[in-house]
Amino acid sequence: MISGFFPYAFNFSPATENRRAGIKNIFVEGPVLGARMILVAVVSVGLILADYHFNLTGPLRQALSTVVAPVQWIVSAPDDLIEWTEDTMKSRTELQHENDALRNRLLILEAKSQRLASLSAEVNRLRELLNASSVVDDSVLVAEIIGVSPDPYTHQVVVNKGSDDGIYVGQPVLDSQGLLGQVTQVSPLSSRVLLISDSNHAIPIQVNRNGVRGILVGIGVLDRLELANVPDTADILEGDLLVSSGLGGRFPPGYPVAIVSSIVHDPGEPFAQVEARPLAELNRSRHILMVFRKPGPGEKNLPADDAGQPASTE
Numbered sequence: 001m002i003s004g005f006f007p008y009a010f011n012f013s014p015a016t017e018n019r020r021a022g023i024k025n026i027f028v029e030g031p032v033l034g035a036r037m038i039l040v041a042v043v044s045v046g047l048i049l050a051d052y053h054f055n056l057t058g059p060l061r062q063a064l065s066t067v068v069a070p071v072q073w074i075v076s077a078p079d080d081l082i083e084w085t086e087d088t089m090k091s092r093t094e095l096q097h098e099n100d101a102l103r104n105r106l107l108i109l110e111a112k113s114q115r116l117a118s119l120s121a122e123v124n125r126l127r128e129l130l131n132a133s134s135v136v137d138d139s140v141l142v143a144e145i146i147g148v149s150p151d152p153y154t155h156q157v158v159v160n161k162g163s164d165d166g167i168y169v170g171q172p173v174l175d176s177q178g179l180l181g182q183v184t185q186v187s188p189l190s191s192r193v194l195l196i197s198d199s200n201h202a203i204p205i206q207v208n209r210n211g212v213r214g215i216l217v218g219i220g221v222l223d224r225l226e227l228a229n230v231p232d233t234a235d236i237l238e239g240d241l242l243v244s245s246g247l248g249g250r251f252p253p254g255y256p257v258a259i260v261s262s263i264v265h266d267p268g269e270p271f272a273q274v275e276a277r278p279l280a281e282l283n284r285s286r287h288i289l290m291v292f293r294k295p296g297p298g299e300k301n302l303p304a305d306d307a308g309q310p311a312s313t314e
Helices: 014-026 031-054 058-088 092-134
Strands: 139-148 156-159 172-174 179-186 191-195 202-207 213-221 224-231 241-244 256-264 271-278 287-292
Touching: 202 256, 224 256
Parallel strands: none
Antiparallel strands: 139 156, 139 287, 156 191, 172 179, 172 287, 179 191, 202 213, 202 241, 213 224, 224 271, 241 256, 256 271
C-alpha cells in the first residue's frame, strides 16, 4: 500500500548508498577524525596567511562582488520605491505649507538685512559725531533727538537730556557738521532746542576768510539763512565759511555755521542781500552734541527772558 503511493520513497540507488557510506567514513569518531580536523585547520590558516600576504583571493572577491551587486540592488529596491512614492505622492497642502514657511523666512531675513543697513548708517553717523567731538575744545554730552515740533513755523526739536544731566538754557548744540542751535527750555529729563533756521533765532558770526562780522538770522527755511544789514561794500564772497564769532558769550567762537550761497547787490540800496546755507543737517541729525562752554573771566550763562526764549546774544 505504501509502496503504491510512494514508489520511489525508499528506493535508494547504489550511488546514493556509496555517498552515505563516504560521509559516515569521514565523520567516524576516533583518532582519524582528530587528525583530519588538525589538517583542515592548518590548511585554513595557511590559506588565510597566503591571502593576507599575496592577495590570492582578490580576483575571486571582486567577481563575487559583481555577482552579488544585483542581489543587493534587488533587496534595496522596495525601500527605494517606497521612498520615491512618498515623495511623489506628497500632498499639495504639505507643499503649500513648506512654501509658506520658506517665504516667511525670506521676509524675516530681508527685514533683518534692512535693519542691518539702518544700523550701519547709524554707526557711521555716530563715528562722524565722535570725530566732531574730538575737535571741540569744550566739554560735550551726546544727546538724541526724540521729538520734533509739529508747528511748521517753529523749528524746534526735543532731546533726551535735561537738567538732571546739567543741561541749561542757552546751551549751544552741535551736530557732526556744524552749529545746530541752542537750548531754550529745560526739564529734568528733556530739553527743547531752537534751531538756527527758526525765524526767532540769530547768531553773531564772522567770515572765516577775513574776520568780517555780522548777524546770521533764520528765516523759517531749513536750508537757508540770511545775513542781516550787510553793507553793500562788505568783503563777502560766495563760498565763504561763516563761523561763530563768540560775541555775546552765548556761542563759543570758531564753530562752523554756514556757507555763503548767494549775494545780490541792488543798486541804490545800502545793504546787500546775502544768503547762506547751514552746515548742520537740521532735518536729518539724530544724535547731537550738547556743548558745555567754559566761560571766560567775568562771563556766565545768560538767563532766559520771561517768554522762555533765550535772551539776546548781542
